[in-house]
Amino acid sequence: MKKFIVGIVTLAFFMVALTAAGAxxxxxxxxxxxxxxxxxxxxFELHEEISQAIAEPAQPFAVELDEPVVIGFATPSxxxxxxxxxxxxxxxxxxxxxxxPFTMNIQATSRHDAHDEQLAQVxxxxxxxxxxxILGPTELDAQRVAIRKVxxxxxxxMILNFSRPFEGDEETLLYTAFDHEYGGYLSGxxxxxxxxxxxxxxxxxxxxxTLDNQRFGGAMAVIEQTDIEVVYETYAEAxxxxxxxxxIDIMTAxxxxxxxxxxxxxxxxxxxxxxxxxxLIDQVAVYGFGGTVDEIDAMxxxxxxxxxxxxQDDAGAVVGEAIQRYLEGRADEVPMSFMGDMVMADSSMTExxxxxxxxxxxxxxxxxxGLGL
Amino acid sequence: MxxxxxxxxxxxxxxxxxxxxxxxVVILVAAFMVPRFFTTLNLIxxxxxxxxxxxxxxxxxxxxxxxxxDLSIGSQVALISVVMSGFIHAWGWPVGLAMVVAIxxxxxxxxxxxFVITGLRMPDFIVTLAAMETFRGFAxxxxxxxxxxxxxxxxxxxxxxxxxxxxxxxxxxxILAAIGYYIYHKTHxxxxxxxxxxxRTAAIYCGIPVSRYKVFQYVLMGGLCGLAAILITSRLDSSxxxxxxxxxxxxxxxxxxxxxSLFGGSGxxxxxxxxxxxxGIIANTMVLLGxxxxxxxxxxxxxxxxxxxxxxxxxxxxxxxxxxxxxxxxKESTS
Numbered sequence: 001m002k003k004f005i006v007g008i009v010t011l012a013f014f015m016v017a018l019t020a021a022g023a024x025x026x027x028x029x030x031x032x033x034x035x036x037x038x039x040x041x042x043x044f045e046l047h048e049e050i051s052q053a054i055a056e057p058a059q060p061f062a063v064e065l066d067e068p069v070v071i072g073f074a075t076p077s078x079x080x081x082x083x084x085x086x087x088x089x090x091x092x093x094x095x096x097x098x099x100x101p102f103t104m105n106i107q108a109t110s111r112h113d114a115h116d117e118q119l120a121q122v123x124x125x126x127x128x129x130x131x132x133x134i135l136g137p138t139e140l141d142a143q144r145v146a147i148r149k150v151x152x153x154x155x156x157x158m159i160l161n162f163s164r165p166f167e168g169d170e171e172t173l174l175y176t177a178f179d180h181e182y183g184g185y186l187s188g189x190x191x192x193x194x195x196x197x198x199x200x201x202x203x204x205x206x207x208x209x210t211l212d213n214q215r216f217g218g219a220m221a222v223i224e225q226t227d228i229e230v231v232y233e234t235y236a237e238a239x240x241x242x243x244x245x246x247x248i249d250i251m252t253a254x255x256x257x258x259x260x261x262x263x264x265x266x267x268x269x270x271x272x273x274x275x276x277x278x279x280l281i282d283q284v285a286v287y288g289f290g291g292t293v294d295e296i297d298a299m300x301x302x303x304x305x306x307x308x309x310x311x312q313d314d315a316g317a318v319v320g321e322a323i324q325r326y327l328e329g330r331a332d333e334v335p336m337s338f339m340g341d342m343v344m345a346d347s348s349m350t351e352x353x354x355x356x357x358x359x360x361x362x363x364x365x366x367x368x369x370g371l372g373l
Numbered sequence: 374m375x376x377x378x379x380x381x382x383x384x385x386x387x388x389x390x391x392x393x394x395x396x397x398v399v400i401l402v403a404a405f406m407v408p409r410f411f412t413t414l415n416l417i418x419x420x421x422x423x424x425x426x427x428x429x430x431x432x433x434x435x436x437x438x439x440x441x442x443d444l445s446i447g448s449q450v451a452l453i454s455v456v457m458s459g460f461i462h463a464w465g466w467p468v469g470l471a472m473v474v475a476i477x478x479x480x481x482x483x484x485x486x487x488f489v490i491t492g493l494r495m496p497d498f499i500v501t502l503a504a505m506e507t508f509r510g511f512a513x514x515x516x517x518x519x520x521x522x523x524x525x526x527x528x529x530x531x532x533x534x535x536x537x538x539x540x541x542x543x544x545x546x547x548i549l550a551a552i553g554y555y556i557y558h559k560t561h562x563x564x565x566x567x568x569x570x571x572x573r574t575a576a577i578y579c580g581i582p583v584s585r586y587k588v589f590q591y592v593l594m595g596g597l598c599g600l601a602a603i604l605i606t607s608r609l610d611s612s613x614x615x616x617x618x619x620x621x622x623x624x625x626x627x628x629x630x631x632x633x634s635l636f637g638g639s640g641x642x643x644x645x646x647x648x649x650x651x652x653g654i655i656a657n658t659m660v661l662l663g664x665x666x667x668x669x670x671x672x673x674x675x676x677x678x679x680x681x682x683x684x685x686x687x688x689x690x691x692x693x694x695x696x697x698x699x700x701x702x703x704k705e706s707t708s
Contacts, residue, residue, distance in 0.1 A: 105663035124660035
């Protein structure tokens with residue numbers, strides 16, 4: 001049923017998009033995923049098998065352990081959005097569902113670009129002799145040293161929020177994320193459709209780096225094929241207030257702007273607040289990224305037009321599943337890359353439709369954080 | 374009458390140990406609470422993690438003792454790092470040349486700070502605050518969105534190799550601290566720095582070229598930012614314009630914990646090294662203990678206040694001891 005809903009929403013969007021904007025060539029989601037996985041050398045069948053497995057409740061853990069498994073969890077700051085917290089709870093409850101005894105040592109950096117701080121934390125986790133490390137890198141390329149050190153220590157590591165391994169990495173157990181570039185691509189298609197292929201838009205970007213480049217670049221890959229002009233883009237550091245102020249300035253310079261694409265939730269909400277203050281919320285279509293609780297609320301209230309909705313708990317549940325398979329001696333049944341499902345959500349959807357999406361997306365984390373609706 | 378009660382003696386001993394006492398307490402607490410703290414691997418980690426801050430803290434000790442402050446060091450490190458990375462990656466410069474240029478470039482950035490402060494007679498705080506933004510801006514102009522990584526092995530060697538069991542960055546940091554100690558205590562530069570920071574007007578009347586020495590302090594700080602940029606880039610094997618944020622706060626905290634007066638005129642190079650180690654151990658212990666991230670911030674902040682408070686108390690005890698000694702001497706001479 002849940003798969004069916006996701007399928008219908010995705011299909012509906014693609015049909016509308018392809019009809020309205022026939023000039024754009026958008027791949028079918030499965031085709032896109034298969035191509036990316038093939039490029040990465042990951043078996044599509046294995047990927048789909050684990051994807052199916054995490055859609056179901058966990059199988060009972062088949063191994064007797066003397067002591068609880070110790071897991072080190074290093075994240076790039078908790079306050080970017082609720083995603084990290086949801087991923088944490090989905091790992092937690094997936095492991096608990098399987099009956100795996102465990103403890104977690106959770107770390108976060110003071111800023112999400114504090115590369116050296118995270119390296120230091122990973123080194124300390126290695127010294128603490130944890131059994132597994134789950135790493136949400138501040139930047140994948142900036143944490144190669146940390147990842148290599150974990151490999152050298154012989155500790156299985158799983159990477160959160162990046163789905164594409166860095167060149168030469170063959171030892172990481174799992175990379176799991178929602179492909180940022182593809183999410184940007186979906187956003188770009190929706191913006192193009194909303195603006196009818198022409199008009200003016202602006203971009204609010206996070207922090208210069210891979211993640212932002214992928215989210216923004218994915219959208220631009222579509223926008224560049226249209227007559228839409230990106231009149232201004234700026235970095236607002238995933239900060240609500242900075243985005244608010246930037247939006248005020250942008251609207252002063254470009255009063256005829258029709259869309260703002262923000263690559264994070266906080267910035268999208270900041271932009272929406274600024275537009276409300278200016279009385280321009282109906283003129284400018286605000287797009288965010290992530291389909292977080294706050295964004296859903298904003299879409300239901302008509303403060304935002306669209307956002308890529310991620311099935312958040314998939315990314316965490318697959319980590320729990322990977323740990324279980326590893327402990328059961330089935331590490332070869334873990335694909336090195338896992339790309340979580342995404343669909344484009346927009347303000348035309350009803351609360352009931354959002355609820356159906358959220359029930360699957362937050363099936364584990366809702367225990368602690370609720371559905372978010 | 375000389376007060377030699379056991380309590381007084383302990384007080385004096387603690388005061389004499391200075392920030393070293395706090396370091397000992399922190400180490401003992403860490404060792405007591407974390408069984409794995411005293412493993413070789415972990416101690417090496419702490420040294421690795423503290424090395425960059427030791428390098429920066431040595432430079433900052435001179436700046437603060439001289440009555441200044443440099444808020445731009447994080448931005449300097451980032452700017453130097455990306456420029457050096459560009460030299461190595463995009464221009465194919467030899468690693469050695471790029472590193473030498475990085476240090477001179479850092480000295481140049483420091484000189485800019487120094488000349489603006491002395492030439493325009495602007496407060497150090499304001500100038501370096503502006504420089505923090507400007508240098509970061511230049512770093513972003515140079516490398517916005519780009520991460521430089523995969524450096525030549527000869528460059529990475531610095532960040533990953535150990536000599537005699539110690540990481541190269543630690544050896545560099547300790548040698549530098551020894552040189553810094555010598556300069557601070559045995560050279561005109563060191564003494565003039567104390568004089569300028571203690572009483573600028575008096576220093577001028579004594580004929581000390583105050584502005585020149587002010588510029589020297591910032592040039593030294595800039596050069597050390599260059600060295601820190603080399604060490605951190607080599608350790609991370611990557612470089613990005615947004616890196617090294619918050620280094621200034623961490624470094625200033627280490628220096629103040631080490632016993633340097635924020636108001637100038639009094640500094641302690643060894644204390645700054647100890648301060649950097651204390652912060653490194655606290656951060657490391659928090660991770661080993663698995664302290665929740667939000668609580669970690671609270672605990673770290675409180676421990677910094679406690680350490681600085683202890684230092685303040687130590688200074689008071691020392692001052693009282695000095696006064697007592699003066700009184701004793703005066704009594705003896707009158708009797």
